[in-house]
Amino acid sequence: MKKIYSIIEQGIKIGLIGGVSAVLLALIGMVEAFSQRDIISNVISMGHTLLLLVAVFMGYLAAKRTTRTEPLWTLVNSFISGLMVGGLVALLVMVGSLINLRKVFVNAMPVLYELLTFQQRTQIGVFLLLGAGALSGALAGLFFLSPKLIRRMLILPLTGIVGAGVLQDMLRPTFALWGPIAIINEWLFTANGLTLYGAISLFIVIAAIIYFWARKGSAVRTGLQRLSPASQRVLRITSFLLLFIILVALPQVLGIFLSEVLTIVGLYVLLGLGLNIVVGYAGLLDLGYVAFFAIGSYTAAILTSPELGFFHFSFWSALPIAIIMGIISGVLLGIPVLKMRGDYLAIATLGFGEIIRILVLSDFLRPWLGGAQGVGKIPKASIGSFEFGRPQEIYYLILAGCLLVIFISIRLRDSRMGRAWMAMREDEDVAQAMGINLVATKLLAFATGAGFSALSGAIFASKLSSVYPHSFNVMISINIICLIIVGGMGSIPGVIVGSIALVGLPELLREFAEYRLLVYGAALVAMMLLKPEGLWPAEIRRRELHEGGSKTTEEVLPTEGGPSSHE
């Protein structure tokens, strides 16, 4: 008996965790909110998909954790964990039918129970839940046991279907713009969810591509490697050109909403690249970075807005002044914190950021900065008669800014100064002993970062035509730090990937605004636990983190001042 328990222990434990998460998902209202939307029309709703995913994931995890190698035990474990998930949800339904949970939990509404019991009576619903849980757990176990190719041929198409279902509101209008391709819409989508045959054909198409790639992919790759260096260079240049053409064509293809998302992502890329120099290269944790964004925006606003009426500059003449103001304030705010390290630096910069925001918000400076109402009527940028007004046009302004900043970032990284920054990041004292002037190096990092941020701020002001103090709170700084780390510290492509993941995706999911930040938070935690080096890490950092890979799992003690700790 005890022996059997020790084998299925993992299944029970994981099932419990999964069950608690499923109940939590139901109680915070996610299941209910998501049920208004179908993934596949009239077949499965997003709410049910969510619960199903929990059961399947837990079943998979339980199968993976099984200590015995016999497939039977794996299946038993995954079955049990799925059953537990279903069981705990069923328990919620039973408790909810006896006690009114709504007094405390606002989302424990009758609609929720109806959803959870598949519109059946409680008694039948409970058994349905148990059955569904156990079935999905067992299926996950089977999935775990099946060969790798089949697993990929199942998981990627299913992800594709769920993705298409979740993003249907984005995809449908976009496809509609594409003339003849708009037929896809009728084939794939209904007013709510994918069509059943559309989902099946999507599944088959993706699975076929994976199958083909698994058979021929390695041949293609070795073929590419065998090309002569000259033709490889041609290939690289062509692919760069292609990328550039795609980047230029993007807003025309995507329509107004997605272009708007792209501009926001672009602004964050600019901010992220600036902070990447301060945090990623120089290792100075700056939590008040938004201050420079605000300074750039407000400088541009004051110089151009007729509402305040001090100056009547055009955008282009205000832009360099905004950047210079950013650089000056970067140096000025950098001087007091030169001697601080680590967390003292973080909190002092956070203080600076808040001071700037509070000053801008106050009635005291209202005649000059507009107070809580902000500054409006900021003119758009224009070249000749071409005005950067709509998101599709502003996109080009931001794209140009991004390309410029990426170029400067790469050159700085590979310069003497870039190496000095990285030396300082690894060890300040040793860097100083090697003859690096810490004061100049630090201030230059602050100034460069601030300059990029001010550039982003000026574009932001002209994009919105108005600036408000509320756009510059500490959450922006925190968001930028997060996107740098999630992308991979010190990595330029990482910043771009991080912005897409942490700014672009949440923008796309605006529909689920209430749960956006919840998912964002959970994703941040999961990401740091599973892939701490980031989505696209810089080469050096990847090596650093993998060098210590075996050590980190065994050693209990934190290493103080190890090679990768940024102090």
Add this chain to the structure above:
Amino acid sequence: MLKQWKRLKERITPTDIVMWVIGGAILALIIWGSTATIAAGRYSSHHWFDFIIFGLAQGSIYALIAMGYTLVYGVLRMINFAHSEVFMSGPYTAYYVAAAFYSSGFLDRQPIICLVVIFLVAMTTSTLIAFLLERVAYRPLRTAPRLIPLITAIGASFFLQYTFRGLYGSGFQAYPVVKMMEGQIVFGEFRILRIHAVVIVAAALLLVALYSFIQRTRVGKAIRAVSEDKEASLLMGINIDRMISTTFVIGGMAAGAAGVLYALMFKQVHFFMGFIPGIKAFTAAVLGGIGNIPGAMLGGIFLGLVESIGPSLFLDGLGIVAPYQLKDAIAFTMLVLVLIFRPTGILGERLAVKKA
């Protein structure tokens, strides 16, 4: 003489001079503003007394929260950004107990028992959240580079905020009024709001209890040992994992109690209520010298006082409109000022520069 002067000149860099100029300018401004305010005599001694009492009440709440930050910083060397959510979860959950007591009339009949239960519920919830937080989010990351637990903490903070929002709804909930704590206490000429007195006394008791727990008991000693040197304390037979968990539990208890005091004082709870006090308390912990327990208390009370007295004392005399709006700016300016002259906080000498 000349030689000494030369050496001094070598040691003073231009940035030092700039820093002193900035610091001196702010100090001069403060002194000028204060004298002008006092000379103008717009505020009577009653006003100042009220400001001080309010500042003490708010500051002691900050001090309680700051204990959690500083204890965790001591053992893990990380900013526990999600501590503000630990603070929020307690009183928010206890609200439902309090509301039930209130509607049944039990709160008016037996206020003491009710308050004890409310405190217990809040402290238990906060403790549980803090414990789970460490277990799920921080323990697997002990060896990771420093920024990674910070990001995890930020993520956990978002997650907790919006989980509680999903569970309890997004509105403000009015905390029930305890009749016993209404009204004022009169000392001759001066009056104190009863609730302020309760908050100050309760927080002081808790702070003393916490401090003596850390200083006097075996567990407290072990926690101090872990924050001093992990390897050595492991060799001394201290179970580090358990001590880190204990630290989170203690911090969670303090935060839960602080949360109820905060809710009783400001009479409302909300899923976002932890953010501002959290940042303030963290500032307080840094102000006092992070990792230093008396420093956190001192920093909290100092910050509370500066916030409540500062706007009227420093800014009113300078003729600034609506000075109260700038109270947070004053608090952060104080922080920067302290860090300029003492980069490791007021009492921060115990943690050497290299550790921070």
